[in-house]
Amino acid sequence: MSTPQENRWRFLAALASTTALVASVSAIVIVATDDGGGGSGTGPSSTKDAHVLEVSLSEFAITGTLTAPAGPVTIHATNKGSVPHNIGIVGGASSSDFGGGESETLDLGDLEAGTYELWCSLPAHKEAGMSTTLVITEGGSTATTSTDTKPEHDYAAMDKAMAESIAQFPAATEGLGNQPLEPRVLADGTKQFDITAKVTKWEVEPGKVVDAWTYNGQVPGPAMKVSVGDKVRVIVHNELPMGTDVHFHGVKLPFNMDGVAPVTQDLIKPSEEFAYEFVAEIPTVAMYHAHHHAQMQVPNGLFGTFTIGDAPVPRGQTVGGVAIPADLKIAKEIPMVVNDAGVIGYSLNGKSFPATEPYVVKTGDWIVAHYYNEGMQIHPMHQHQFPQLVFARDGFPLDHPYWVDTVTVAPGERYSVLMRASTPGTWVWHCHILNHVERETGMFGMVTALVVQEP
Ligand SMILES: [Cu+2]
Numbered sequence: 001m002s003t004p005q006e007n008r009w010r011f012l013a014a015l016a017s018t019t020a021l022v023a024s025v026s027a028i029v030i031v032a033t034d035d036g037g038g039g040s041g042t043g044p045s046s047t048k049d050a051h052v053l054e055v056s057l058s059e060f061a062i063t064g065t066l067t068a069p070a071g072p073v074t075i076h077a078t079n080k081g082s083v084p085h086n087i088g089i090v091g092g093a094s095s096s097d098f099g100g101g102e103s104e105t106l107d108l109g110d111l112e113a114g115t116y117e118l119w120c121s122l123p124a125h126k127e128a129g130m131s132t133t134l135v136i137t138e139g140g141s142t143a144t145t146s147t148d149t150k151p152e153h154d155y156a157a158m159d160k161a162m163a164e165s166i167a168q169f170p171a172a173t174e175g176l177g178n179q180p181l182e183p184r185v186l187a188d189g190t191k192q193f194d195i196t197a198k199v200t201k202w203e204v205e206p207g208k209v210v211d212a213w214t215y216n217g218q219v220p221g222p223a224m225k226v227s228v229g230d231k232v233r234v235i236v237h238n239e240l241p242m243g244t245d246v247h248f249h250g251v252k253l254p255f256n257m258d259g260v261a262p263v264t265q266d267l268i269k270p271s272e273e274f275a276y277e278f279v280a281e282i283p284t285v286a287m288y289h290a291h292h293h294a295q296m297q298v299p300n301g302l303f304g305t306f307t308i309g310d311a312p313v314p315r316g317q318t319v320g321g322v323a324i325p326a327d328l329k330i331a332k333e334i335p336m337v338v339n340d341a342g343v344i345g346y347s348l349n350g351k352s353f354p355a356t357e358p359y360v361v362k363t364g365d366w367i368v369a370h371y372y373n374e375g376m377q378i379h380p381m382h383q384h385q386f387p388q389l390v391f392a393r394d395g396f397p398l399d400h401p402y403w404v405d406t407v408t409v410a411p412g413e414r415y416s417v418l419m420r421a422s423t424p425g426t427w428v429w430h431c432h433i434l435n436h437v438e439r440e441t442g443m444f445g446m447v448t449a450l451v452v453q454e455p
Contacts, residue, residue: 050074050107053134055118056152057085059435060128062118063152067135073108075118080152083435085125089134090117097122111136123299123341123376128439158440165442169354169449173203176357177350178305178335181222183232190231190277193224195246197290197302198239202344205352205444210343212301212350213240213290219350220337220374221288221304226280228309234276234288236268243267243292246276248306250286250395250414253278260291267292283309284395285414287337287372295376299342301350303374305335311368311416312397319389320403324418331365331421338409338431338446340375346436346445353437356448358426363455365421373409379436379446380408383419385427386450392416406432421452 050072055064058081077087079100087106088094095104113136120130183191195215202212202219215221226232236246245268247259257278261267268274286306290297311333316326339347348356361367369388371381382405391401394414407415430437431446438444 052076054078055087056080057087057120057130058152058440059083060120060125060130060439061152062087062120062130062132066118066132067137068111069137070113071110073111073136075106075108076103077106078103081435085120085122085130087118088121090119090131092116094121113138124345127343127345128444129441153440161440161442162438163442165354165444168206169443170356170358171206171354173206173351173355174201174209175203175218175350177218177220178223178337179218181216181224183224183226186233188231190233191226192233192235193222194235194237195221196237196239197244199241202301202350203355204344204347204350205355208352212343213297214301215304218304219301219344220335220372221302223305223307223335224288225307228280228283230280230308232276232278232280235273236276237273238268238270240270240297243269244290244297244302245274245292246288247291248276248278248286248288249412250284251278251306251308252281280308283312285311285370285372285392285416286395287374287414289374296342298374299339299344299376301342301344303337303339303372305337305370305372311370312392313368313418314389314391314397314401317401319401322389322403324389328366330368332359332361332367334359334367334369335372336369336381337372337374338379338381340377340379340436340446346431348446348448352445353443353447356446358449358451359429360451360453361421362453363421363424365452367419367421367450369417369419371407371409371413371415371417373411373413375411377433377436378408378410380406380432381415381429382406382432383427383429383450385423385425386419386421388417388419390415390417419450421450424452424454426451 051068052074053065055075055077057079079085079098079102081100084097084099086095086097095106098104116134118132118134119126183193199211200214200217201209203209212219238244245259245261256264257276258264288306289303314324315328317324337349387403389401389403409415427450429448429450436445437447
């Protein structure tokens with residue numbers, strides 16, 4: 001018998017072919033290495049009389065002895081993961097960031113009996129699971145020793161969690177970002193867009209509803225597209241609890257329209273508005289985002305795509321022996337905005353797997369995808385089956401397009417790629433930094449699928 005979740009997968013796979021199911025399920029399993037190799041730590045603190053707690057950090061969990069008697073407490077933390085982490089008490093002392101295989105000792109001072117929340121304060125790590133409770137018992141009681149340390153991994157549970165998380169795809173959630181915003185065309189031909197910045201509820205993955213910072217209630221914000229030569233006015237209404245501004249990243253702009261408060265304009269205060277006006281001179285694949293306190297406003301959701309003109313697809317060229325048809329028609333153009341921080345966390349177009357959108361095309365279709373990185377980290381975007389022809393970077397057409405199977409997109413960058421969906425199947429498409437896509441509780445984050453139907 002199959003579960004409803006399995007049926008969902010089957011539905012997806014059926015869009016491609018029945019035989020593709022087996023391929024898709026086996027293809028979607030990405031092997032993650034979790035153990036960074038132990039490593040040589042710096043050893044426990046020599047703080048006299050302090051109770052030392054041995055704690056392990058990994059993607060994304062904090063494990064170890066989490067009970068101590070009241071009095072001086074020291075944490076000796078070892079990073080058994082593969083990316084930097086830190087350890088600290090929420091609202092209190094914190095270690096510095098340290099890498100996989102390294103250790104840090106954190107003196108928490110004298111702690112009174114009670115419970116304390118331990119976390120890793122790096123963006124999105126707490127939300128991903130790096131939060132736990134430290135219990136301090138009444139002074140004088142016998143210390144709980146590390147013999148009650150729970151096992152770091154329950155492998156059978158991990159196997160089950162992975163299968164269950166994958167079976168959820170594609171999961172329905174409230175809200176869809178990147179929706180095309182039609183401009184109001186004024187008497188003089190100006191294309192006017194109205195966007196409102198506001199804190200609204202946003203469902204990142206099933207059941208995970210966050211207070212996102214949104215444009216028009218969407219993450220990413222509404223997609224704006226204009227033609228070369230258009231006069232553009234974007235009126236930004238600020239309903240946020242603080243000031244904001246909007247920078248059109250990758251668009252040629254007059255100085256006073258660059259969206260950098262207080263350098264090029266005054267801050268748009270709450271309940272105020274500002275009109276950005278410019279002529280769309282150069283074709284580009286651009287984005288728009290807050291510039292004021294961008295470290296918080298952008299990852300929390302204040303970003304969207306802004307396009308001038310059509311994608312400069314290298315029609316009629318032969319690249320690496322592959323002829324791109326002169327009359328090539330684009331069956332689907334996919335914006336893929338990646339983010340990794342704030343309340344949204346690891347996501348594609350504001351959604352985390354299994355809520356990411358599968359893209360359904362027909363065998364033989366040519367597809368264009370534009371990657372936009374609005375996060376804080378690089379993301380190597382890997383499509384499992386179809387080579388990606390990089391034909392534009394940051395909206396600039398390349399004289400020499402090139403084929404890859406993984407496109408590494410750094411913060412602020414855009415890459416435009418062309419793919420031909422030549423083989424039916426449900427082909428996984430994901431960031432290849434493995435802890436951006438899988439964790440102890442299964443698949444999550446920056447994963448989706450390209451579903452290629454039978455001809
Ligand atoms: Cu990534």
